[in-house]
Structure formats: structure tokens, C-alpha cells
Amino acid sequence: MSQNPSAADLIRTHLARVEQLRHEATAAGWQSAVDEVKRLQARRFRATYSDFLRHARYAPATHFFLTELYGVHDFVERDAQFSRIAGALERLFPEAVAQLAVDLAETHALTEVLDQTLASHWLTLETSLPPATRYIMSWRLTGSLSSRERQLSVIQHMGLELQRLTRMKSLRLGLRMMRNPARLAGLDALQHFLETGFDAFSSLGDARPFLDTINERESRWVAAFFDLPLDECSAALSMELANSN
Template structure:
């Protein structure tokens, strides 16, 4: 079993465990509220990127597939069920991009979980979010989340350069549906399409990372105004 496959299994186990804890604690509604607000915030903060045709699919992929309040349990079940077989024929770069996506997804859920605990019984807005963000005191993990945006972006950029990957995704759609792993296939397909025509990935990743890092630094500095938009 490759290192990427082991990482995939570890991340799936991690997020499944956190989701079970959140369900038992009654925190899932709060987590979904945090995620929904964050999606609006991200779209507002990166509106200049979203308005560019070249970058719009990538913005939507990150927001909808990795940060959004969607239920990804079916996709994760698909991955857990088929990954032993997938690892035999998928190239390592494809497996690594999936591992990076799941790592970012798991890391984001962990951070959302912490925020949700701080925001119990409170409406999520720019002020309550900023206070909860500081109270969580997990700046190192926040920095890791931002760093992994670059990792995933680079991994996806490598995958789209692979010869024949577009054809492979196209011809495997029907077999994936028959095999009951359509949710997984759609995730991979969206990731591929979002980066297919992006060109130099750093033109997208660097401005996003710089903006997110700037927001983080302003949030943790009590002498600076709240940088979050009113969404």
C-alpha cells in the first residue's frame, strides 16, 4: 500500500471520528452554520478571483467541495470502499492529490468544530466569528490550513498535466455509476475541470494564500480592525 493510500485512509478515519463526536455532541447544526457563513465570506474576500473566467471554477471547487456545508459522507464512503482497488491502477500523483484534498477537508472540519463550540447559541456574523476565531487559539493549525491550499493546488495542477487523464475520467464515469462510486468520480472530475484551464497555478494560489494570511494576521492582532466582510 502506497504512502498516499495510507494517508487517504487515515484522513477518512479522522473526519469520520470527528463527525461522530460532533453528532453526539449536537454540534453539527452549528458546524454547518459556520461552514455556510465561511463560504459566503470566502466568496466575498476572493470576489476579484471569482469574477475571472480562468479562476472561477477553481474558486467554486475549493468553496463547494472542501469548505461548504455539504454532506460529504457518501463521497467519503465511496473512497473508503474502493481505495484499495484504486491504488492499483491510479497513478501516484492522482492518489496524492486525493490525499491532499482529504487532508485539507479534515483539517478544515477540525477548525470548524472548534469554532462551532465557541459559537453555540450565537448567530454567526463577522463580529462573533472574529471573537471565536481568536478564542480558539489554534493559529498554527490555521497556518497549516492555508499552507495546504498551496499543496492541493500544486497537486491538482500536476494531475491535469497527466497524459490521458481527461479521457480516463470520461470513460470511467459510467462504470463508476454502476459500481456505486459516482460521488467519488464527480469529486475527481470537478477537481480536474476546475484546474484544467487555469494555466500557471500560482497565478491563482498565491493571491488566495496571501489574502487568507493577511486576514489571519489581522484577526489575531487586537490592535487591528476586524478584516472580515459583512456577509
Template sequence: MPHRAPYRVALQALQSDRLRRDYADLAAEPQYRLVGEFFFTELYGPRDFSARDTQARRLHLLVQSFPGVVIRDVEQVLELLDLTNRLDDEVVEQLIALGAPLDFDMAMYERAYRLADNYADRVRQIELVRQSLYNVARLTRNPLMGIALDRTKGLADMLGMSDIHRFLRVGYKSVLPVRDMPRFIETIAVREMNRLDRIYADQLQQKKGAPSSA
């Protein structure tokens, strides 16, 4: 049985490259350059995010230090990270089952993606990305947030939460130059849903044509 870790890295690299291609037009705009890079590398980059994701489970230890952040915001981040990890693992399992080489192409990736058969979870993932980005945009409007992030760096280091703190700090700073965040967010949501529906077109059509069980 092939090791999963190399496939996971290859999957992340392919997804990051795909996002760069699909959103090159947005990233070319100065206001979206930093947030685009955050999206491509910090959310879907070919790196081991296990330390960050583990530390995220203790975000409640820092929440009270961040003005405007509520537990629900933390819960959404955790749900998004957990769901993304699970969905990636399921695609990796399908790639291995298909005997895909480590340098698998987009066609093989989309085949494994489709065979994972988790359309509803993918819809939820897109919505969580959307909600999380809106939350970040809301929090950046609070001028105290940047100060709080700078002041809590030492505390995060002491608590062993430097990876998740860096993630939050980079995300915050990437949104600061953005003038029209809704356009960035909704463009991502619409394009990702269109892509999802394209990949699952056959299954969706079959479900529409299936007789009602009522």
C-alpha cells in the same frame, strides 16, 4: 446543549460567502471562474460532505487508474479533509460555548475562530490547500487524466465512490481553462495567511513579547 449540525451548516455558509467576497476579483476573470466556483462550493460550501469524505479514504482503489497520481497525492487530500473537518468542529464548539445564535455574524465567527487557538493547524491547512491545488494543476497537464476520469465513473459507482469521483472530476474540469494557476494559488495562500495573522494578532504579539524560557 444545542445540536452541532445546524451550526456546522451555518459555519460552512458563512465561510463560503466570505471566500466569494474575498476572491471576487479572481472569480471575475474568465480563466478562474470555474476553479473559483469549485473552491467556494466543493471545498467550503454549505453541504454535507460526509459521504465524499468517507469515500476518500478508499481512494487507493482508484489511484492505479489515474495516470500520474501517486499515493502521496491521496494522503494529502485525506489530511486536508480530516484537518478541515476537525478545525470546523472546533469552531462550532466555541460558537456553542459562546452561546452564539445560528445567524452569527463575522465578528462572532472570528471570535470563536480565535478562541479555538489552533494557529499552527491553520497554517498547515493553508499549505495543504496550496499543495493540493498545485497537484491538481500538475495532473491536468496530462491529457490522459480526463479520459481516465470518464472511464472510471462506472467503477466508482460500483465501488460506492460516486461522491469522491464527482469531486475529482469537477475539480479536474474546473482547472482546465486556467492559464496561470500559480497566481491563483499564491493569491489564496497570501491572503489566507494575512487573514489568519490578523485574527491571531494579539496572541502572536504576546508570543513575540514573551521572555525566552532558555
């Protein structure tokens, strides 16, 4: 009788997929295009959530999502640390912490698959096109509405779990006590991610309005990227990108 994969297995599977995609992007010469796509998306996110970034209550959680999940960073070291201690996470921490790591790994893998596919289409389009138009055309060639919806679903779950975990004072204290052991064990990137997430959501209070707004705004953009007439969508995205500067 088959068993459901463990949290550790899921983490390793998702992160192995990310590592494979990195190698494929490098081998295919797509990495610079992947980085271009990520930078454009980061600009759009900053503009879409500029009000949250200025809001004392919402700013830490917004920075956490934009930096730790969708930032234009090299996550190789953090991924390696998560993968290396996936089994220990499951053994030593509450189930919700292990599930949080699964959510992170799945979001990371989904994002890399979509960004790399989008970048492969980006490279086939005329460089003379406005970046917004080129991005939307690449998005439509990529398709994968179900994966976009799954991204949003996992983000919602991750946010709610972070909120729930921040209420466990013993867990927060335990994380603080892990700083030096984590550093000595070469797990400082992982430690930073966990503490940053806990700090961000402990200051948030009720996370539901924050997460509901993210879901509403991202769903609206996803719908526009797929269905709005190209000229109209390009104008809207160009205006949004201009607001990120």
C-alpha cells in the same frame, strides 16, 4: 523497522477522523453551530474571491475550491467512496492522483477539527453579539495557528498537483472512460470530484498566480483574526460579509 504509512492508510485515517468528528458533533448537539460557522465562512470566501468568481479564467477553479473543499455540504457519501477505494487509487492511478486524494482527506480533516472546535466556542458566546464579532472571538479561543498554516500549505500542494495532472492527457481520457463504471460501482461522487478538479485546472493555465493570491489573502485574514484589535477586525469582517450578499 517502521515504514511510512501508505497513501491508502493516510486517506482512511483522515476520513475516519472526519467520521468520528461528525458523530461527536451530533452527540454533543453542536452540528447546528458547526453549520452556522461553515455558512459564515462560505460567505466570507465568496466575498474575498468575488473578483475570481467573475473572472472567466479563474472562476472554475474558485468554484471548485469553494464547493468541493469549503462548501456547506454533506460530504458523507464522497468520503465513504474515497475511503472504500483508497487502496485501488494507490494501485491503479499514478502516485500523484493518490497524493491528491491524501491532500483532500487531510484538508477535510483539518477543516472539520477546526470548524468543530470553533463551533464549540461559538455556542458559549452571547447570541446577541454581531456574527462577525462572535466568529472572531471563537477563532481566537480555538487558536491553532499551525493548523491554519498547514491548511494553506496543503491547498497550495493540491492546486499544483491538479495543474500537473491536467497535463497528462491519457489520465484525463481515462477519467472520462471511468464515468459509467464509476456510476455502476457507486463511486459517482468521487468521479464528480476528480473530473470537476481536472476541468477547473485545465482551464486555468499557470496556477501559480491563482494559488499565490489565495495564500496572500488567506494569510492576511488569518493574521487579522488572531492579532487585529477586536473592534477593527469585526468591522472589517462585517464589511466583507456584507459584500457576499
